[in-house]
Amino acid sequence: MTAPSVADLIRVQESDFDLAAEYARLAGLSGTGALVSFVGQVRDCNQGEAVEGLFLEHYPGMTERAMADLVAEARGRWPLTGVTLIHRVGALKLGEQIVLVLVASGHRGEAFAACEFLMDTLKSRVPFWKRERRGDGQSHWLAARDSDAQAAARWQEKPEL
Amino acid sequence: MIQVKFFAQVRELVGESALSLPADYPDAEALRAALAARGDKWALALGADNLLVAVNQVLVGLDTPLKDGDEVAFFPPVTGG
Numbered sequence: 001m002t003a004p005s006v007a008d009l010i011r012v013q014e015s016d017f018d019l020a021a022e023y024a025r026l027a028g029l030s031g032t033g034a035l036v037s038f039v040g041q042v043r044d045c046n047q048g049e050a051v052e053g054l055f056l057e058h059y060p061g062m063t064e065r066a067m068a069d070l071v072a073e074a075r076g077r078w079p080l081t082g083v084t085l086i087h088r089v090g091a092l093k094l095g096e097q098i099v100l101v102l103v104a105s106g107h108r109g110e111a112f113a114a115c116e117f118l119m120d121t122l123k124s125r126v127p128f129w130k131r132e133r134r135g136d137g138q139s140h141w142l143a144a145r146d147s148d149a150q151a152a153a154r155w156q157e158k159p160e161l
Numbered sequence: 162m163i164q165v166k167f168f169a170q171v172r173e174l175v176g177e178s179a180l181s182l183p184a185d186y187p188d189a190e191a192l193r194a195a196l197a198a199r200g201d202k203w204a205l206a207l208g209a210d211n212l213l214v215a216v217n218q219v220l221v222g223l224d225t226p227l228k229d230g231d232e233v234a235f236f237p238p239v240t241g242g
Contacts, residue, residue: 040242056241057168057169058241059166059168059215059218059234059236061218062215062218062219062234065218065219066218066220087241087242098242099241099242119242122241122242123239123240123241123242124238124239125220125239126239126241127168127215127234127236127239127241128239128240128241128242129168129169129170129236129237129239129240129241130240130241131169141169141170141237141240142240143238143240144211144237144238144239144240148242
């Protein structure tokens with residue numbers, strides 16, 4: 001596990017996050033000329049089925065460590081001035097925010113690339129699992145998607161953008 | 162001793178979230194095979210092609226050697242984000 005940069009914030013939490021507050025923190029960092037944010041939220045339908053909400057399980061300890069490793073890897077690839085990575089766990093309702101990836105850098109190219117890299121690799125390497133509650137009262141674990149594995153794999157084939 | 166943890170579908174199938182076992186297994190595959198032999202649900206949970214294993218909170222291959230004090234976790238492919 002690599003020690004995070006002081007400009008980075010990595011958190012796993014049940015509570016919601018405030019995009020504007022997180023944005024303001026990174027916007028204030030010296031050298032920042034570009035900020036790219038990604039927010040994932042609970043969708044109201046999945047593969048044609050109405051969804052009522054999600055429960056997110058994780059592996060406490062490993063989760064934080066795997067997130068810190070991804071941020072360190074992103075910093076090794078691109079010059080970044082700050083990174084914020086927040087992922088929620090527990091019960092989430094429709095439309096609630098799940099994940100925030102916020103990347104600041106001197107110029108837009110690095111910020112776009114690092115944000116996408118962090119999101120793609122988080123989905124295949126950080127131990128979170130989603131259980132979906134459907135409208136009919138049933139709940140089930142979501143299966144990993146091949147498209148997510150492919151999205152993560154492209155960063156191994158093309159280390160530089 | 163080694164600490165063994167299970168998550169998501171694997172945890173639900175085996176009906177346990179954690180076990181403490183003697184450090185008698187040369188590698189993660191030997192541990193997996195011994196656990197899978199405990200019963201049908203264990204075999205189902207730990208026999209999947211896509212089973213993931215972490216040793217001391219790092220994703221590794223099943224051929225990873227185990228030693229006293231290790232924390233080993235078995236879980237399905239991750240679905241966060």
